[in-house]
Amino acid sequence: MRKLVVLALTFMLVVFSSLVPVVSAAAESDIEMMKNSSVRVLITQGGRLMAKGSGFVIDDGKHIVTNYHVIEAVEKKGAQAWVALGRGRDMLRALEIRATSQANDIAVLSVDQKLAKPSVKLVHRDDIKAAETVIAVGFPGTSDQVDEDWLNAPATPTPGQVVQKLRLGGGAHMIQVTADINPGNSGGPIFNSRGHVIGMSTLKGRSSSLNYAVDADEILEVIKRTNAVAEIAPPVGSTSGSKDAPPVTETKPVAPPPPPEPFYQNPMVIGGAVVVLILLGIVGFMMSRKKSSPPPQMQMPLPQQQIPQGPPPAAPKPTVAAAVRHSTVTGVSGFFAGKTIEIQAGRPLIIGRDPQQAQLVFPADMNEISRVHCLVTFDAASQTFTVEDRSTNGTFFVNGQKIGGQARLRSGERFYLSDPAHLFELRAD
Structure with a gap:
């Protein structure tokens, strides 16, 4: 009987583990794309690090977007902004401010050398849905504090969900998300499950699981004041995207590949499931036929009652005041x-x-x-x-x-x- 149980479990592991690598590989490739399109932003003055944050690439690597409060010292104190691609002076790329919105905490900067990184696609406000899965990507300062080689550390992805779309105090359109946003994440992209940017990490909420991102439409309004080109993600169900600029040439649409067959329609999986059910049924039938005698009742000796002697114990003294708990x-x-x-x-x-x-x-x-x-x-x-x-x-x-x-x-x-x-x-x- 034990051999049958082992055989059933082994068969289940062989069948279903063969499906995991395909799903994991697709998810890992999406995450790598999200991390590669994110950048670390440093602000320096006189050789001293003044601030750091995150950003993301647009316009084929010629521009980046980040929060205004990350680069505020550049505009107000004459500091210098950089993209840090790794450790060393030769891994820094100088940034120049092209457009900002202090009220909405958005800044668009050009790069002195084109970045060999993928550009993101932005999602319009109407295509953002409550409860959809999101991933916040950035370079949190907590990671920098424990990693001596933090300039070479990759971006960190943090999953969450969209809670709601709202406007804070009548200002920018924001997205409330459950993805954790920490110092250093400011300016980092918030991706949906399709790898498109719905907003930018901006505010840390009162709870670590309720944070705020300025939405992509607000970002697009600032990008329009520059010569940068931002690509718009196609709506769900569409097959092509658009750019925030007139198209140069028209390309013929390529027919998408047929969708993969769902694993639950695979004959091998169905047959394997049937075999497993039959084996489990046999095991259950054999176990039900096995007679089991009730366990012998054991008589436990009763503890001897202790008769108290002498005067009763003194009553506890009342406390003066309860301690403050909150x-x-x-x-x-x-x-x-x-x-x-x-x-x-x-x-x-x-x-x-x-x-x-x-x-x-x-x-x-x-x-x-x-x-x-x-x-x-x-x-x-x-x-x-x-x-x-x-x-x-x-x-x-x-x-x-x-x-x-x-x-x-x-x-x-x-x-x-x-x-x-x-x-x-x-x-x-």
């Missing part, structure tokens, strides 16, 4: 109204517009909020909060008095950022 910041009004985020023990909660530093991230176009506006920490010993202002427009008590430097607040007290419209409440319970 310290939180809740939005009372404004962009985060009704949202609550927990302050982790020993770590400040950073509020601002910079997704690479802040945990509570405001949209990029809310200029009244600084990139790092304030820090909130909780002291369990005194059960008080410390609010540290680091902004341009100020952080205020609810009575309108400006917080100069740092201030201590108790549970239930409120403060606001720049304007009473951005009001928050502190809680410890």
